[in-house]
Amino acid sequence: MTENPVTQDQVQPRPIVARLPKYAAGKPPVQIDGLTAYKLSSNENPFGPLPQVHQAVIDQSALNRYPDSLSTKLREALAGYLDVPAEDIVTGAGSLGALVQILNTFAGQNEDGVQDEVIFAWRSFEAYPILVQTAGALPVQIPLLEDGRHDLEAMIEAINENTSVILLCTPNNPTGPILTQEEVDDFIARVPRNVLIVLDEAYIEFVRDERSVNGVETYKANPNVILLRTFSKAHGLANLRVGYSVAHPEITDNLRIMATPFAVSTVAQDAAVASLAHMDEVLARVDSLVAERERVVVALAEQGWKIPATQANFVWLPLGEKTADFVERAEQRALSVRGFAGEGVRVSIGEVEANDRFIALCSESLDLAQG
Template identity: 45%
Template sequence: MIRDDVSAIPAYIPGRAVPDALKLSSNEAAHPPLPGAVEAMTAAARTANRYPDMGVVTLKAELAETLGLSPEQIAVGCGSSALCQQLIQATCRADDEVIFAWRSFEAYPIFCMVVGAKPVMIPLDDNHRHDLDAMAAAITEHTRLIFVCNPNNPTGTTISDAEFTAFMDRVPNDVIVVLDEAYFEYARDENNPVSTELIHRYPNLIGMRTFSKAYGLAGVRVGYAFGNPLVIDAVNRVALPFSVNAVGQAGALASLAAADELLSRTDEAVTQRNIVTAEIPGAVESQANFVWIPTDDAHRIATELADHGVLVRAFDEGIRVTVTTDDETRTFLDAWRQLI
């Protein structure tokens, strides 16, 4: 009754939540949506008896104006995660290959296995960064898609524009590269590649961003991809109908209109990540709203932090801690100091 390979698909593990604990495990923004966004979403909720705009026409038009693109170059999905899966569905058949760094966004291998594609996981280098040379060398005739998460989740590291363009020049034109910029708004390194500036040079490049992080709309799930209209059309064709709900569309529109106010909040996270990085020996310099702490003892440390009322995300290779506000940073560091 069920595909014999479904049981091999790993479950996506969300950040842990415990009542009354400080949750720094899911890279969420600490601040609620702006009042105008809440009002827009409340109004949209009153019409929940009606279907949302399936084509997300108004939001696409606003995004197009903001990004300097045409609406035909933009796909909007139920968070950027859904768009990752749609890109794999649109490009891969069984046994095709998808390349990405590891460790990176943990949903990449899950989405590959859903369609029967082979995940090709390239280890990060010794500095916890993408090894773009190794990723380029891993391309075969079966490669259909490559994900480059920048800043990388969970390490917060970035690649330079020069490194990325050199990589793109090595990628065959029939292999799509996704520059996953979910944490783009937190990056302060001026040498970062910027997808909106590069998609005109590379027809096989797709940029991807989200309203879940810096815009504080994680609970309503709105992400967007942009690039070659032929690729975007294919992404839209494999989307679930009405996958972007009316409340999310309203919140994204209102938030986009107040982008300057919302994005000023990212400066607070930047300050806090610098404090955490300076405080904890071995912490990796980050360009996202989290800090990576490499350790072989991550699960024990995370359990002990939870006992002190602070939740972080443990991986086999280290701990990822979300950075938010001064008060939450103090709480985390107080708990950390009790462990050492």
């Protein structure tokens, strides 16, 4: 049966909608009798928020009131934690919402009809091409190096007079490697000062490599650098949607004009403030996940797997055309993993039992491993 042809009297979306790639959220695990099901497909924190954060949510009594649109309490808490001015911080609905604000402010179609260009590594965070095109800009995807790292030289070569924003994801999602301070400093020195450089550090708390770029110090030293962070990962607040960007006032003043009003609820703000007040406990939980990550990485290396050097809360299996086979095998073991068709599989670090089962699955799946 053929679909009804489109007629002139039907409401139609913008043409770009049909061309946008679809964002694929991590699927829940398949329930298997006799096995505890685990979701390892969304880079979620298996521990959830701290008890003090739960209490901050329970104590909410003004749900009939709009939140503070500037998230003043949260920005002041972050200013103290990061040692930056509060006016340099703009909150958003997760780092995704904060990125929407950045792109809507600095990338799009200009009055002369020419599109701005936004450069980013690929594969990287799958929302990048969606958000760039939604803003009206042109995505410029630069393939990763074979080791899953950004090809910074190729990104430099892609810059032209239409380039308005460059997105750097460190650690890179979904492959895991970081960008070092040395290579970022060199990169920034070669980028025109009128191009905005976004350092997406959604997984920064999981980084243990001392060579890693220091986003806070980098933004302080460069007026065209903006830092992007979230409470979804290390803090376990993915459901509350709270993130933020950090940049100099000439950037943040414009971001606030474009920011979605009341994007961060009072519930989310108070939960984030409570989590920041107990950062030592948050980081202790992160340490346990990092230890699990290293245990998984060592086990896979001993089995013979060759994977990128991850500093995030996930590992990447470069399975290419065998990706779907691995995803299916995981489903049969009550594990959900995030497959990227024809490229590879990203597996979040979860509970110890989940990680044990994943390690066993990898041992049984060496026939799928490439090179």
